[in-house]
Amino acid sequence: MTIDDGPASDRVRLRRGANNGVYERQAVLDVLDAGLIAHVGVATDDGPIVIPMAYGRSDDSLYLHGSVANAALRAADGTDVCVTVTVIDGLIIGRSPFHNSMQYRSVVVRGRARRLQDDAERVDALRRVSNHVVATWDQARPPTADELRRTMVIAVPLLEMSAKVRTGGPVDEPEDLDGRHWGGSVPITSTFGDAVPSPDLRPGVGVPSSVAALDGTAVHGLTTRP
Amino acid sequence: MTIDDGPASDRVRLRRGANNGVYERQAVLDVLDAGLIAHVGVATDDGPIVIPMAYGRSDDSLYLHGSVANAALRAADGTDVCVTVTVIDGLIIGRSPFHNSMQYRSVVVRGRARRLQDDAERVDALRRVSNHVVATWDQARPPTADELRRTMVIAVPLLEMSAKVRTGGPVDEPEDLDGRHWGGSVPITSTFGDAVPSPDLRPGVGVPSSVAALDGTAVHGLTTRP
Numbered sequence: 001m002t003i004d005d006g007p008a009s010d011r012v013r014l015r016r017g018a019n020n021g022v023y024e025r026q027a028v029l030d031v032l033d034a035g036l037i038a039h040v041g042v043a044t045d046d047g048p049i050v051i052p053m054a055y056g057r058s059d060d061s062l063y064l065h066g067s068v069a070n071a072a073l074r075a076a077d078g079t080d081v082c083v084t085v086t087v088i089d090g091l092i093i094g095r096s097p098f099h100n101s102m103q104y105r106s107v108v109v110r111g112r113a114r115r116l117q118d119d120a121e122r123v124d125a126l127r128r129v130s131n132h133v134v135a136t137w138d139q140a141r142p143p144t145a146d147e148l149r150r151t152m153v154i155a156v157p158l159l160e161m162s163a164k165v166r167t168g169g170p171v172d173e174p175e176d177l178d179g180r181h182w183g184g185s186v187p188i189t190s191t192f193g194d195a196v197p198s199p200d201l202r203p204g205v206g207v208p209s210s211v212a213a214l215d216g217t218a219v220h221g222l223t224t225r226p
Numbered sequence: 227m228t229i230d231d232g233p234a235s236d237r238v239r240l241r242r243g244a245n246n247g248v249y250e251r252q253a254v255l256d257v258l259d260a261g262l263i264a265h266v267g268v269a270t271d272d273g274p275i276v277i278p279m280a281y282g283r284s285d286d287s288l289y290l291h292g293s294v295a296n297a298a299l300r301a302a303d304g305t306d307v308c309v310t311v312t313v314i315d316g317l318i319i320g321r322s323p324f325h326n327s328m329q330y331r332s333v334v335v336r337g338r339a340r341r342l343q344d345d346a347e348r349v350d351a352l353r354r355v356s357n358h359v360v361a362t363w364d365q366a367r368p369p370t371a372d373e374l375r376r377t378m379v380i381a382v383p384l385l386e387m388s389a390k391v392r393t394g395g396p397v398d399e400p401e402d403l404d405g406r407h408w409g410g411s412v413p414i415t416s417t418f419g420d421a422v423p424s425p426d427l428r429p430g431v432g433v434p435s436s437v438a439a440l441d442g443t444a445v446h447g448l449t450t451r452p
Contacts, residue, residue: 015297016292016293016296016297036314037328039265039267039278041275043273046336047269047336048268048274048307049336050265050266050334052265052310052330052332054326066242069241069242071241082273086265086278088262088263090419091360093366095367096367097352097353098369098370098373098377102263102280104263104278106278136326140323141321141405141407143322143323147324151324172426177428179428181365182437185421185422185424186360186419186420186441187418188262188416188417190415191415192317192414193415194413196410196412197395197408199395200409201409201410202405207410211319211410214412215412
C-alpha cells in the first residue's frame with residue numbers, strides 16, 4: 001500500500017505502522033464499503049464509550065442511526081466522535097509472538113457529529129444505512145411517520161479519515177529466518193448463509209432478490225455497493 | 227437472554243435493548259473469548275479515538291499490547307477507557323427497515339487502564355494476548371529482552387462490564403405480519419482457511435499443530451480457549 005495523498009488533518013495521520021497507511025480517498029471509501037459495522041467512540045462525563053452500530057454513507061457523510069432515546073447518539077450530537085470500521089482478513093503468525101499481527105483493513109473517521117433534522121435528508125440517510133450491506137430498502141414496507149419520529153440520524157463528515165491495510169505474512173527478524181519456527185498467515189473468510197424466514201412469516205411470501213443473492217457470497221468481498 | 231445479575235455499575239447498565247442485556251459474569255466472558263479483536267476507546271485532547279487491537283484476558287483483567295510508542299496506549303494509561311468486543315452472527319431483516327438489526331454478541335468493558343511494569347506480569351499478559359485466538363506462544367521463538375522492552379502492556383479490570391446478545395429474527399409490527407413483505411435473518415459464518423507459509427519460510431519447517439488445527443473451523447464458535 002502506498003500513501004497517495006497526505007492525511008486531511010494531523011489527528012488522522014498514522015504514526016505506528018505508517019507504511020500501511022492509506023489516505024487516498026477512494027481507497028479509504030472502499031474499506032468503509034466493505035465493512036459490516038462501525039465502532040463509534042463518544043466522549044461522555046463517565047469516560048469514553050464505544051458502541052457497535054450499523055452505518056451507511058453518501059459521498060460526503062457517514063450516517064449512524066438509533067432510537068431518539070439512544071444515550072450514546074444523544075451525547076454524540078455536536079461533539080467530536082471517532083467512527084472506526086475494521087475488517088479482519090486473517091491472522092499473521094510470526095516466528096516470534098512479537099511479530100504476530102493480523103491481516104486487516106480499517107478506517108478511522110474523526111469529526112463533529114451532527115443530528116439531521118430535515119426529513120428528506122433523514123430518509124435518504126436511513127436508506128443508505130439500510131442498503132449498506134444489502135439493498136433491502138426498496139423491497140421492504142416503507143417507514144411510517146411514527147417510525148421516522150422515533151429514529152435519530154447522525155451525520156459525520158467524511159473529511160478527516162485514514163485507513164490502514166495490512167496484507168501478506170509476518171515481517172520477522174532476519175536471524176529467525178533460518179530457525180526452526182514457523183511463520184505465515186491463516187486466512188479468515190466470512191460468508192453469508194441461506195436466508196432463514198421469520199417463524200411468523202406469512203406462507204407464500206418470497207425471499208427478496210437482494211437477500212437471496214447473498215447466499216454463499218463473501219461478506220467483505222464487496223468494495224462497492226449500490 | 228435473561229439478566230442473571232445486575233450490572234457492576236450504572237455506566238455499564240444497558241438502556242436500549244435492555245431485554246438483550248447480559249450481566250452474568252461467565253456469559254460475558256464467553257463473549258470476550260469468542261471475539262477476535264477489540265475496539266478500544268481512549269479520550270484524547272483531540273476527541274475520542276477508537277483503535278482496533280488484539281487482546282487477551284485473565285480471570286480478572288483484559289490485556290492490550292502495542293509498541294511503547296503507541297500514542298493511543300500511552301494516552302490510555304491511567305485514564306478511563308472503553309474496550310468493546312463485537313461478534314456479528316447474522317443480519318436481521320424486518321418487514322420494515324425500522325426493524326432491521328443484526329444477530330450479534332457484544333461486550334463493553336469500562337475501567338481505568340494501567341500500564342504493567344512487572345516483567346513476569348507482562349510476559350504472562352503477552353502470552354494471553356498471543357494465545358487468545360490460537361495457542362501459538364509455546365510453539366514460537368520466545369520473546370527477547372529487547373522485544374519485551376519495546377512492548378507496552380495495558381491491563382483493564384474485568385469489573386465494570388456488560389454484554390448484549392441478539393439472536394433470532396425481526397420483531398415486526400403486528401399489522402405487518404399479514405403483509406406482503408419478507409422478514410427473517412441471514413447467518414454469517416467466519417471460517418479459518420488453510421495456513422499459508424511465509425514466502426521466506428525455511429523448507430522443512432512444519433505448520434504448528436495449533437495453527438494446522440484451525441483449518442475449516444469457525445472463528446467465533448469457540449467459547450473457551452486455553
